[in-house]
Amino acid sequence: MKLLALLGYPRKHGHTARLAELFLKGAASAGAEIQREDLSTLDVRPCLGCYSCWTKNPGKCVQQDEMERLLTLFLETDLVFVASPIYAFSVSSYVKHFMERTLTILSPGAEIGENGIERNRWRYPGRGPKRMAAILVAGRKNPDIIQPTIKMLELWAGAMRMECSGILSRPESCALRFPQAKPLRTKAILTGCERAGIEFVTQPCISETILKEVSAPLLAGLPYFAQYSRIFWEHALEAGDECDAAGEAAGKDVRILIHEMVRNASPTTLQDVTATIQFEFPDKGLAYTVAIRNGTCSLTESACPSPTLLIRCPSSLWSAVVQRTIAGAQLMAHPDLHLEGDTQLFRRLPRYFPPPSD
Numbered sequence: 237m238k239l240l241a242l243l244g245y246p247r248k249h250g251h252t253a254r255l256a257e258l259f260l261k262g263a264a265s266a267g268a269e270i271q272r273e274d275l276s277t278l279d280v281r282p283c284l285g286c287y288s289c290w291t292k293n294p295g296k297c298v299q300q301d302e303m304e305r306l307l308t309l310f311l312e313t314d315l316v317f318v319a320s321p322i323y324a325f326s327v328s329s330y331v332k333h334f335m336e337r338t339l340t341i342l343s344p345g346a347e348i349g350e351n352g353i354e355r356n357r358w359r360y361p362g363r364g365p366k367r368m369a370a371i372l373v374a375g376r377k378n379p380d381i382i383q384p385t386i387k388m389l390e391l392w393a394g395a396m397r398m399e400c401s402g403i404l405s406r407p408e409s410c411a412l413r414f415p416q417a418k419p420l421r422t423k424a425i426l427t428g429c430e431r432a433g434i435e436f437v438t439q440p441c442i443s444e445t446i447l448k449e450v451s452a453p454l455l456a457g458l459p460y461f462a463q464y465s466r467i468f469w470e471h472a473l474e475a476g477d478e479c480d481a482a483g484e485a486a487g488k489d490v491r492i493l494i495h496e497m498v499r500n501a502s503p504t505t506l507q508d509v510t511a512t513i514q515f516e517f518p519d520k521g522l523a524y525t526v527a528i529r530n531g532t533c534s535l536t537e538s539a540c541p542s543p544t545l546l547i548r549c550p551s552s553l554w555s556a557v558v559q560r561t562i563a564g565a566q567l568m569a570h571p572d573l574h575l576e577g578d579t580q581l582f583r584r585l586p587r588y589f590p591p592p593s594d
């Protein structure tokens with residue numbers, strides 16, 4: 237089965253590229269013969285709206301660019317896969333240019349499709365792809381902002397006589413760069429993309445379960461997302477790039493990790509604990525208070541008077557503690573660790589604050 241991959245992302249190591257490649261890996265493993273077309277590197281101009289392809293020269297565009305070749309591929313393929321980041325609440329302009337230029341393979345005059353929706357006539361009866369799938373990757377957290385683009389792609393698929401097998405959406409893309417927050421869910425998103433590729437080739441539709449898995453929220457809520465994304469962009473600014481290194485630095489940032497630590501607190505082990513723990517990270521000028529009461533735990537971004545336990549250390553040391561990359565004995569003997577108050581409470585912290593289990 238032939239699969240034409242219309243890749244509409246300019247960033248070759250971005251999130252869309254990563255997820256699209258997993259999808260294509262799955263599709264290839266299911267036997268698809270894949271033709272990748274990297275739209276951002278091709279000369280595909282926007283439609284001039286002259287209707288020359290409907291009037292003066294039916295089926296032929298006045299512009300001489302890569303589109304004629306792409307339309308031939310389009311008409312000869314079985315499956316089409318579109319991968320695009322969300323730019324300005326829509327697909328990227330690379331994808332949009334391609335979509336506009338498919339006017340050439342339509343004929344003038346309307347007809348009513350099987351679904352009752354009007355559409356232009358098809359210039360090449362019996363030719364053209366049968367099904368489409370897509371992936372849309374957005375920076376924002378709210379999945380609703382992707383819906384209009386999903387709708388638009390579905391309408392376009394209908395205009396092109398393709399069944400829509402499923403549109404994967406992945407909001408809050410930068411959260412994929414710190415898998416520490418939700419390790420299992422992040423893994424499910426990545427494997428979900430690959431499984432979607434397999435299903436696209438082997439079944440009429442990508443299952444709802446996979447669509448849900450891929451778009452599952454990663455960060456706990458908008459306030460976390462807002463705060464983490466600001467921290468992420470601080471690191472990106474420092475790195476001079478929105479890259480893996482920035483993501484790795486953000487993932488190790490104690491400001492994120494301490495929130496994740498408290499969010500993953502184990503209510504059952506904290507049931508009978510009443511305590512306030514003050515953290516001080518002098519290298520960053522940061523202080524936090526974790527208050528534990530009746531099995532719940534809250535975080536304040538300031539110091540507190542007379543805590544049950546004071547923990548003072550470099551932020552990198554606490555980052556290693558939360559990530560479990562330093563052993564308990566090594567930590568206790570660490571010269572940069574300063575404890576005051578209930579040190580027995582300190583020894584119980586790994587039980588109260590287990591690593592994230594999703």
Ligand SMILES: Cc1cc2nc3c(=O)[nH]c(=O)nc-3n(C[C@H](O)[C@H](O)[C@H](O)COP(=O)(O)O)c2cc1C
Pocket residue numbers: 245247250251252253321322323324325326373374375376377381409410
């Ligand atoms: C020009 C531009 C416009 C964008 N517009 C939106 C937008 O409207 N909504 C949104 O959620 N994210 C928007 N973003 C963020 C991208 O969707 C996000 O960073 C995504 O991960 C980009 O894909 P990539 O990682 O493959 O480069 C925009 C990014 C750029 C560069």
